Amino acid sequence: MSSATNMSHSVQGGPRHVAVIMDGNGRWAQARGKPRLFGHHAGAKRVKEIVRACPDHGVDYLTIFAFSTENWKRTQTEVAGLMKLFRRYIQKEARDLLAEGVRVRFIGDRVRLDAKLVRLMDELELLTSRNTRVNLTIALNYGGRDEVARATQRLSREVAAGKIDPEQVDETTLARFLDTHVLPDPDLVIRTSGEARISNFLLWQSAYAEYEFLETLWPDFSAEEFGRVVAQYGGRVRRFGAVPA
Structure with a gap:
């Protein structure tokens, strides 16, 4: 779906959809003489606080970058620890997410993830599918280029099957995949x-998004700071390529 228009305009109110690259867990832990996984656990707790803050600031959609397609390059210990953390997060938080009206979706390629984690992801999506208060999307084994490549594969199969005329393919068509x-x-x-930097996150979708790069490490990113950043968004002018009047 595209939110861009052909006209320049000042932002009305706050952002409806906020995406977050949660960076700095490892450095936060190392600064305290702890292993990197200690920082990831602290970062997971911060997610819960930010999700709860979204309704207060009119944010309907929150998308967080949990694990990228490139993160497999990290040490086996860290990767295994992260996968265990994801499983535990789902199991521990499922009931609260349901009770607090949070709908959870996962994006990314699930093929490389272990079967138990994928099952838990499927179950959480189904469990929260009727919730509407906050839409939380978790990018897990996700990469923007990988997503576009997989979407192109799916689109190509539809074209090959004669279901889509290749001459009619445009941005809207690809976005559906x-x-x-x-x-x-x-x-x-x-x-x-x-x-x-954007680190291969939502490349297609963020074509006209506003960006905010903060010095704060993710485990220190409070709901108060989140609120300030969201409020500052209201003073921006989004031109979508147009020249202001």
């Missing part, structure tokens, strides 16, 4: 930890 086809495009993308 993306992992995020049921979500609006993000209005605001936040990256913590002082890094100023």
